[in-house]
Amino acid sequence: MKLAAYAHLLGEEAARLRELFPADGVARFWGATPAASEGNEKGKALRHCRVGDEVLFYNQWKFIARATITAKFRSTRLAEALWGKDEETGATWEHMIALGDVVEFEIDAKPVLAALGINGALRGLRLESAEKRLGVISHHGLPWSTPTTTIGLPAPRKPKTDSPSRLERQMLLQAFSRLRTHSGRGGPSPHKPLALLWSIGRVEAGKERLVPWDVFEREVGALLTEFGAGSQVTPHYPFSHLRSSGIWEMEGVADKVKDPGPGALRAAGAKAGFVDEAARLLRKARVRAEAVKLLSSTYFPAADQPRVLDRVGLAGYLSASGRIEETVGDSVGDTGPVKRRVASGTRLERNLEWVRQVKHWHQDTCQVCSEPLEVLIGHYSEAAHIQGIGSPHHGPDRLSNMLCLCPNHHKQFDGLAIYIDPEWKVRRTRDDEFLYELRRHPQHRIEQQHVEYHRVLCGKND
Structure with missing residues (x-):
């Protein structure tokens, strides 16, 4: 499509798309209708695909093209203008992805599907990990642009320059x-x-x-x-x-x-x-x-x-909070109704001003459940680090690595029972069920790298 012809429908994506396709304003898009459930294969694929990931296109037992995701957004109006609506469901392909580096080819899909344990034809969207791409799919003659592509949707994001290369990491894993x-x-x-x-x-x-x-x-x-x-x-x-x-x-x-x-x-x-x-x-x-x-x-x-x-x-x-460093000594005898022991150890020194700031921004209201916990005088909340500052996580003590949580969700977050997905949805770790939208504050910038680290601990690698 020519971007100029649909400029009135691009909304806040207009500037970004013009930067991506400056030469002649021609862009290629792919779209999907909403998933019936966020927990099914299609829902997971739509939720977790990222800019820089690669997509394989499939039709009738053949892979026919591959491309790189250059932008991801949701637009009902643009999708309806491009593709109309599904005659049976009335839905449109509003989950939109802009494609770059498109390569067309024709390769038998059966060996790849068999290697992935897929019996029968590929139906709908499917997300495969980079590990499986490297370990299973690499040997089937597909024209990948990089050695870290995955099949279906998506491949890992391009690493930051201060991180080890994705290829090195994936080879190790x-x-x-x-x-x-x-x-x-x-x-x-x-x-x-x-x-x-x-x-x-x-x-x-x-x-x-x-x-x-x-x-x-x-x-x-x-x-x-x-x-x-x-x-x-x-x-x-x-x-x-x-x-x-x-x-x-x-x-x-x-x-x-x-x-x-x-x-x-x-x-x-x-x-x-x-x-x-x-x-x-x-x-x-x-x-x-x-x-x-x-x-x-x-x-x-x-x-x-x-x-x-x-x-x-x-x-x-x-645990997301890491180890507790404490040494318990001998009992000191009866100093009250309950016996006591001498304990010694080290405690990490937090910046209390930042603790107060994150609580002030969110008015002592939990960013997960949005419930303020009332106490006798005012309300109570806890400042939680996303990537723990203790050993072995060694995360930074700064506002971009903090959340304002109620005690229950602080405990669940540290205990890896819940995690934040790439779209800022709070999900239950054991089954990925959607629980809440994470409450955000415009002045509280949260760094993605800390959220990603917490997801790794939960076994939810991007």
């Missing part, structure tokens, strides 16, 4: 998700994922990347005894075999020695750990959070995850 684990009577062996989580704990604690065999044998051996599900306690197995993942290296033993035993490792003074590039990526808070969530949820039952993460020093990832 792919390696974690595709570990070759031995399966015995008790199910898949936890040797490799336990060793990797333990090693991530070392990275988070700022310890050396490569660890001597005697330390690995002692500490990872103890983890295998506790969480091995009946498997043999053989820490030398992940120590050397993780080399096949491409993110792990071993010093002191030649590569051609595939399976050195404990004695050989000890005699060689062997060390092992993440390759330097993987360790560099894992020093980034978000990458580390993604890796911890992926490994724990993929390889360990939900009931075991808190115990496993606690034992490897990563318990802080079970």
Whole structure:
């Protein structure tokens, strides 16, 4: 379409679209009618697609084109002018996406659909993760413009310049998700994922990347005894075999020695750990959070995850607020109706002026439920950090990383029971059900990167 012909219908999108299509004012659009449910495949795809993502177009068992999303908006008037209305439902294709870098082709879709576990034709919109794009779809001859494209909708957003490249991050996460684990009577062996989580704990604690065999044998051996599900306690197995993942290296033993035993490792003074590039990526808070969530949820039952993460020093990832650093001493005896103990520790020093400011902007009203909590004198609210300022999250103490919440929703937010989606909707983590629209204030600017980090902890990667 020529933008000039529809200028009166573009509204607030006019300036942005003219910037995107300045040459001749001709733009390509794609649209979708509203989803029957926000929780179905179509609803999720419409909700989570982003500028910079890639789209594959499908028709009758063939992929016929790919394009990049350059703008995303909603306009009933423009959609009706372009495409009219669906004769059966009366709906129009109001979820609109402007397309760039369009490439037309014709490729058999059946192998790709089979690799994705789709039986039969592709119907409606479907969202596939970047991990699946890299791990499953990459090998089917599709003309991607970048190595991080996903099928259907969408691919990851273009990273900020101060972040690790998306390709690097996705390759690392792919390696974690595709570990070759031995399966015995008790199910898949936890040797490799336990060793990797333990090693991530070392990275988070700022310890050396490569660890001597005697330390690995002692500490990872103890983890295998506790969480091995009946498997043999053989820490030398992940120590050397993780080399096949491409993110792990071993010093002191030649590569051609595939399976050195404990004695050989000890005699060689062997060390092992993440390759330097993987360790560099894992020093980034978000990458580390993604890796911890992926490994724990993929390889360990939900009931075991808190115990496993606690034992490897990563318990802080079970809460958005992080670890509480407190030491409890001996009882001091009867100093009242309840016995007391001496406790010591450290407390993060918050900027109280910013706490007062965020509460003032929102008038002590929860940004989630919009309910002010009345107390004897006035109302009560809590200033919550989105990306926790404690370890291991190390978020900043500033207004753009804060919310004004009631105690209930503060607890749920920190406990990862609710999250904020990319369109500022508050959803329940376990089933993505829409709960509330997040209340905003024009002076309260919230940085997306902190909201994205919280979604990672909830397992809702963009």
